[in-house]
Amino acid sequence: MEIGLIGIGKMGYNLTLNLLSKGYTTVIYDIDKEKLKGLDKKGAIFAESIQDLVSKLNKTRKIFLLLPAGEPTNNVINELVKYLDENDIIIDGGNSHYKDSIAKYEMLKRLNINFLDCGISGGVSGALNGICAMVGGDKDVFETCEKIFKDISVEDGYLYTGRAGSGHFCKMVHNAIEYGMMQSIAEGFEMLYKSEFDFKLDKVAKVWNHGSVIRSWLIELLYDALSKDNKLTNIKGIMKSTGEAQWAVETALEKGIPVPIIALSLFMRYRSLENDTFSGKIVAVLRNQFGGHELYYL
Numbered sequence: 001m002e003i004g005l006i007g008i009g010k011m012g013y014n015l016t017l018n019l020l021s022k023g024y025t026t027v028i029y030d031i032d033k034e035k036l037k038g039l040d041k042k043g044a045i046f047a048e049s050i051q052d053l054v055s056k057l058n059k060t061r062k063i064f065l066l067l068p069a070g071e072p073t074n075n076v077i078n079e080l081v082k083y084l085d086e087n088d089i090i091i092d093g094g095n096s097h098y099k100d101s102i103a104k105y106e107m108l109k110r111l112n113i114n115f116l117d118c119g120i121s122g123g124v125s126g127a128l129n130g131i132c133a134m135v136g137g138d139k140d141v142f143e144t145c146e147k148i149f150k151d152i153s154v155e156d157g158y159l160y161t162g163r164a165g166s167g168h169f170c171k172m173v174h175n176a177i178e179y180g181m182m183q184s185i186a187e188g189f190e191m192l193y194k195s196e197f198d199f200k201l202d203k204v205a206k207v208w209n210h211g212s213v214i215r216s217w218l219i220e221l222l223y224d225a226l227s228k229d230n231k232l233t234n235i236k237g238i239m240k241s242t243g244e245a246q247w248a249v250e251t252a253l254e255k256g257i258p259v260p261i262i263a264l265s266l267f268m269r270y271r272s273l274e275n276d277t278f279s280g281k282i283v284a285v286l287r288n289q290f291g292g293h294e295l296y297y298l
Helices: 010-021 050-055 071-080 098-110 123-129 139-152 166-194 201-208 217-228 244-255 260-272 278-291
Strands: 002-006 025-029 062-065 089-092 114-121 131-136 153-162
Touching (some): 002 010, 010 123, 010 139, 062 071, 062 139, 071 089, 089 098, 089 139, 098 114, 098 166, 114 139, 114 166, 123 131, 131 139, 153 166, 166 260, 166 278, 201 217, 244 260, 260 278
Parallel strands (some): 002 025, 002 062, 089 114, 131 153
Antiparallel strands (some): 114 131
């Protein structure tokens, strides 16, 4: 099977390797050619442009987008439709707003081009070793692509969520929960850090990840970070927001759903930009560990 992939950032690079390891003929494109380095030696086929990528794929084309939400994704889709044929499939694997995904689906439907919105979790290591995927769109289109999602996901790690927009809605809620979980972990470790006891924070993280109720991948990642620097001495507690939790809070307000924990965790992201805190350091290092997000140093 063959697939096109546009957007070779941290996630796109590893997802390309994932696809190649499963035997896919993988045609890739990024406006920044430096990001493609080394992938040709792994078997990827480089495209010189979006038009060239489309021309290198046989019908019915399947093209996976891993681009920033908003204008970058919209611009690429608007360029793609100039070259695609009826029944070709675009899969948006970025963190697009679910309302934008519904609008894209409806626009493409009028052109007889298929669209799936795919929320992806698992970070950069998941992109390489197996993602968790939440996929919305027409069921028959999903079924056409189901083998792809099965191949690039962990076991039982993909779900058809329903009509267009539902995949990105599900991922939006997932990320909002993630905000709350990380903030809770961060506040707990700040209590340990500021207590009168001489806790070795990496040891606490390690023991909590063996049999405790709160054991998790996040705690595992935190242990990895704390074992290198038990007090995160050189890291600033800046934890930027990428948008999904804000969308979730706005959606909750629209629907009259109380989400106090998610809302407060979002506000703490904004607070971190004004005042350095140890809990900010914890969330910052967790985001770096699973998603490769930038760290800011003192």
